[in-house]
Amino acid sequence: MSDNSKPRPRPTDLSAAIASDIRDAIIAGRLIVDERLPSEAELAAQFEVSRPTVREALKRLAAQSLIRTQRGASGGAFVNRLSYEQAYGQQITTSTLLLSMNGVSFDTACEARFALERACAPLAAERRQPDHLAAMQAEITRQSATGLSDEAFCASDVAFHRALVDAAGNPVLSYQLAGAVEAMQPLMNMITYTRRSRDVIIGLHQRIVDALEQKSPEDCDSALVELHSYTRDLNQPTAR
Amino acid sequence: MSDNSKPRPRPTDLSAAIASDIRDAIIAGRLIVDERLPSEAELAAQFEVSRPTVREALKRLAAQSLIRTQRGASGGAFVNRLSYEQAYGQQITTSTLLLSMNGVSFDTACEARFALERACAPLAAERRQPDHLAAMQAEITRQSATGLSDEAFCASDVAFHRALVDAAGNPVLSYQLAGAVEAMQPLMNMITYTRRSRDVIIGLHQRIVDALEQKSPEDCDSALVELHSYTRDLNQPTAR
């Protein structure tokens, strides 16, 4: 009556197994936020392994921001409250690598991004605050500058779209979209932006801001749709 | 000896600094998929640290699925091709913890989930394949069973919605949505589902499947909107 019916292949890697144990305890709530784990020596005794092995396990968890460590007396490993900032970072790293390593096409990534972004637009139109509009307007100004490198233009584009997402006022949405928006940047960096194409994009950005200011989700949506197809065609000007 | 002027301001936590270095190299493409890293001993010499320190760094990267390791001659650490499966897993873990540790309200998470899901609906209506419809229909059947626990009902609900997302035929969307959908499960598990409420939900699910079958994005969207508001009210029956 053992649980060897579980499909989980018990890792022969002790540090991976220990990390998995502790991770499960955190996810299941048996270890709560800010709770202190036993010291490395105690964990070593508990799992009957050496301290370096325990440390490797803890580093794995630290890499996922599940724990944080503190040195000194009354230090140790603590269950970490995963902040939005940390979650953003991991989300962006994972998304970026997923796209680049699997040869995801520009079209696929672009479609996903604009689909998700359109989902935010109605909420953004309803809740946008002055600072969101100001942030977006500032990026438009930056994008209009002459002599801006393609890379800088892309970075500003990303910042614009992140501000748009943030305007929806839903931190969970912002978190989910962070990956989609940021991971697009490397792909968009491969495009050459002519003066005219920049002007078109900037014009659409302005339409988006205006639509949000007037709380018109329809105008915002149509601008996004146009921006999507324009961006797609930029990448494959001779397609079809 | 030019690099002794390398005052990188993170001398604490050498293993974190080394992991960061290697991670940057992978993201920047200086290390490509399936490329073998130097052995632990070589890395130790290269970074002028001990092998355990290098190992801790490598374990951090392994925790993010950035590398995989192999024992034996011609073994070592290899840059890992991040698979969608692995990315799903990390996304789900991070999202679940983010919601539970930050006390994200049901409404907020629910709003994000349905907003994102509505973004998938038009694509799903266009591209859904028979197996997607079959998978969704199978979950509806499961949900209709009597004596089903609330937890099992929720699990089936999640499976239904993931099938809906997959029907959009965009792996990047599926990846992004995996977190949003799965992370909702713990929150939805806290709801008690009466027979009547289950019937309402199942009815809406059926409407969604029918709409997809008929390739009607409008019907699908309206069903999703209704499902959203119904779910929200289930959680706070006396609100407003």
Added chain:
DNA sequence: GCTGATTTATTTGTCAGACATTTATCAAGC
């Protein structure tokens, strides 16, 4: 010459013990 078993070399996985560094706590001295 070729096949198959054996040895060898390389590399990760694990262990033990030690020292360095950081930090909270507490006691001593002014």
Added chain:
DNA sequence: GCTTGATAAATGTCTGACAAATAAATCAGC
């Protein structure tokens, strides 16, 4: 009362060693 120093606890790091896995080289046998 406040500062200051000693103390203890914990993580961070190092050294050296052995175990285990695995691919390549070697060698015996035909």
